[in-house]
Structures are given as structure tokens and as C-alpha cells.
Amino acid sequence: QVQLVESGGGVVQPGGSLRLSCAASGFTFSSYGMHWVRQAPGKGLEWVAFIRDDGSNKYYADSVKGRFTISRDNSKNTLYLQMNSLRAEDTAVYYCAKRGYCSPTNCHYYMDVWGKGTTVTVSS
Amino acid sequence: EIVLTQSPGTLSLSPGGRATLSCRASQSVSSSYLAWYQQKPGQAPRLLIYGASRRATGIPDRFSGSGSGTDFTLTISRLEPEDFAVYYCQQYTTSPPYTFGQGTKLEIK
Numbered sequence: 001q002v003q004l005v006e007s008g009g010g011v012v013q014p015g016g017s018l019r020l021s022c023a024a025s026g027f028t029f030s031s032y033g034m035h036w037v038r039q040a041p042g043k044g045l046e047w048v049a050f051i052r053d054d055g056s057n058k059y060y061a062d063s064v065k066g067r068f069t070i071s072r073d074n075s076k077n078t079l080y081l082q083m084n085s086l087r088a089e090d091t092a093v094y095y096c097a098k099r100g101y102c103s104p105t106n107c108h109y110y111m112d113v114w115g116k117g118t119t120v121t122v123s124s
Numbered sequence: 125e126i127v128l129t130q131s132p133g134t135l136s137l138s139p140g141g142r143a144t145l146s147c148r149a150s151q152s153v154s155s156s157y158l159a160w161y162q163q164k165p166g167q168a169p170r171l172l173i174y175g176a177s178r179r180a181t182g183i184p185d186r187f188s189g190s191g192s193g194t195d196f197t198l199t200i201s202r203l204e205p206e207d208f209a210v211y212y213c214q215q216y217t218t219s220p221p222y223t224f225g226q227g228t229k230l231e232i233k
Contacts, residue, residue, distance in 0.1 A: 035222070037169075044212065044224060044225070044226050044227045045161075045163075045169065045212055045214075045224040045227075046224065047214075047220070047221055047222045047223065047224065050220060050222070059220040059221075060220075061220075061221050062221070095168055095169075100159075100174055100216075106155075106218070108157065108174060108175065108216065109157070109216035109218070109220075109222055110157075110159035110171065110174045110214065110216045111159075111161075111169070111171060111214075112171050112174070112180065113171075114168040114169055114170070114171075115168065116167075116168050117168055
């Protein structure tokens with residue numbers, strides 16, 4: 001079955017760095033764009049970043065642009081999120097999610113499969 | 125950036141009732157690129173509806189989506205105990221950011 005498993009979360013001091021991973025299985029990873037979405041404690045969902053299937057294009061929320069980098073290794077079926085210059089407001093559960101389907105004419109960028117998430121806490 | 129506003133913030137209903145959740149966009153959502161998700165405490169979100177009205181795989185037919193342009197609705201007919209959760213709408217037009225609404229909490233009355 002389709003599965004996404006995040007790892008790499010933890011406690012980090014403000015200004016520090018962390019790299020999240022998302023291991024994918026049960027589908028052809030290299031054929032799908034992938035998202036990162038986060039949820040601060042008690043808050044709603046916030047889209048963070050998206051990467052196309054071949055890694056050719058990457059998009060970021062303004063709140064993380066210049067600090068976070070999304071990447072992927074299709075040979076390892078793994079998605080990454082490198083987070084630098086972390087701030088207290090980056091504290092959240094981070095989810096990776098698979099992009100929806102593509103028709104011959106366009107793709108749908110909703111999130112049809114989600115991982116269980118990994119928790120990042122930025123605190124001194 | 126398209127801003128999505130969901131209403132009401134909290135909806136209190138009884139099992140067996142009918143829930144109507146609203147999602148309004150600050151500008152037109154092209155091609156009805158609007159999705160709905162359900163999230164229960166401690167769990168990841170689950171896709172319910174995409175393309176404004178298409179049910180995702182395995183979603184019961186008591187869940188239905190409608191709307192176009194700037195106004196969208198998620199309707200849950202015949203509420204089951206497991207339907208009480210938080211619901212989010214999300215727009216996914218071709219250009220990011222892919223924004224979410226702030227959520228509607230559906231609670232048992």
C-alpha cells in the first residue's frame with residue numbers, strides 16, 4: 001500500500017538546522033511531485049514547499065523562503081526538507097504528502113496521501 | 125495569494141444530522157481546484173474531496189462537495205460519530221502557494 005514515513009524531527013535551538021526525511025513506498029515515487037505541510041501546535045495546516053517529480057522545480061511559502069530547501073533522491077524514494085536558521089515559529093508537526101493525479105493536460109496539486117508527521121521543536 | 129475563509133469556526137450537531145461547511149476564496153479558484161480534508165486529533169489529515177466535488181477513494185457517499193468560483197461547500201449528510209473532526213479546505217491552482225482555510229471544527233452537540 002502507499003506509505004509515507006517522516007523522520008528527522010527533534011528539538012533544536014533557535015538559529016539551528018535540521019533535515020527531515022520522508023521515505024516513500026507503494027507507488028512510483030519518481031512520477032509524483034511531493035509536498036511538505038506543517039501544523040503548529042493547536043493551529044491549522046500551512047503548506048510549506050513543493051517539488052516536481054524530477055526535482056526540476058521547487059516552490060516555497062514566503063514564511064520559509066531562503067531558509068528551507070526541499071529536495072529528493074528518486075533512487076532512494078526519499079524526500080527531504082533541509083531547515084536552516086530555525087525560529088520558534090517553525091515549531092510544528094511536519095507532514096510530507098503526495099501530489100494528486102495528472103491528466104494528459106494538467107496536474108492536480110492536492111495532497112492525496114499523507115505521512116503521520118514528525119515533530120520539530122525550536123526552543124532554547 | 126488566495127486566502128480561504130471557512131465558516132463557521134465551530135459547528136455543533138447531533139449524530140444523524142446534516143452538516144454544511146463553507147469555504148470562501150478571496151479570488152476565483154480556477155478549474156475548481158479545491159480540496160477538502162478531514163483531521164482527527166493526533167492524526168494526519170485525510171483527503172475527502174478534490175476538484176470541488178470528486179470524492180477520494182474510499183470516502184463514503186454521505187460526503188459531498190459543491191461550488192465554483194469563490195464559494196464552495198462540503199456537506200455531510202447523516203452524521204456518523206466518526207465524522208466529528210476538523211475540516212479544512214485547500215486551493216491548489218497551478219501557481220503556489222497552495223493555501224488552506226483555517227478549519228471548521230465539527231463537534232457533537
